Amino acid sequence: MVSGTSENDLPAVLQAVLDELRALDEPKVRAVNERHGDDHGVNLTKLRAVAKRLKTRPALARELWATGDSAARLLALLVCRPKGYGRDELDTMMREARTPKVQDWLVAYVVKKSPYAEELRVGWLQDPDPAVAAAGWSLTADRVVKKPAGLDLDGLLDTVEAELKDAPDRLQWAMNTCLAQIGIEHPAHRARALAIGERLAVLKDYPTSPGCTSPYAPVWIDEMVRRAEARA
Structure with a gap:
């Protein structure tokens, strides 16, 4: 569990978060999500709890997004700083977002708050x-x-x-x-x-x-x- 850890050791923080997300993955949740075109098995209430504990972490958010994993990307969108992304970066992220939930959260939680x-x-x-x-x-x-x-x-x-x-x-x-x-x-x-x-x-x-x-x-x-x- 990552809580209050400095981003100075970003690789270790990233690995700990990814390990936590893997531990939260539930086959039944994944099966339901897959019927809607999504490809993750983390209960979103639990995902939000992780984000609440982590708070805002822009550098970690970018690393989470870069993994390409949908659960990691959803978490990234909750802990990022929306105004820290440039126009071209947001455009690229939208084109990289492969699943409906990631696309929806990117618009709702990041793009809408962007200049x-x-x-x-x-x-x-x-x-x-x-x-x-x-x-x-x-x-x-x-x-x-x-x-x-x-x-x-x-x-x-x-x-x-x-x-x-x-x-x-x-x-x-x-x-x-x-x-x-x-x-x-x-x-x-x-x-x-x-x-x-x-x-x-x-x-x-x-x-x-x-x-x-x-x-x-x-x-x-x-x-x-x-x-x-x-x-x-």
Whole structure:
């Protein structure tokens, strides 16, 4: 267990952390994750506990990322200093990230906190790599909710309407999220967002657990608007 160890002996610290991650690997967790395209077997609550104990360790984070191991990369994203990465470095990391969870955490915990987030968002939106483009759409959906000023919402809906139906799974999911968030957050565009969702019927039959909201955009939009109106 590594706790409070100086990074002056970085190779030893790295090895101790990797050994701990290997000890935490559980076959049952790995089997579940593999069904979703991930390739690690560490329970994420336990992984977060390791990160909490380690605190912020930029040098260690880079070494963990460099291993290529998914559990190590997830830990790296929790103990890194997001603003310490350059634009090109983040772009490279996104292209190196092979699994959905690593890609999602890279966007959520690092790129969104970076001063290069907007530049990367714009560049990634039209990237030929679907996973990279999905990251661009995830960042766009976040802006739709939190900082929509300057966004061309009609243009985004045009692209969604033209490309959503045939997009690869991860890209489709991110574009669909953006479609739903436009409909939820922007009443002036709600009717069009609903119409696009209904016509394309993307994720209409997606299995949804009881108590959860369907990712099918028309249902998602209607439910979130209903909840907002109930709180008003």
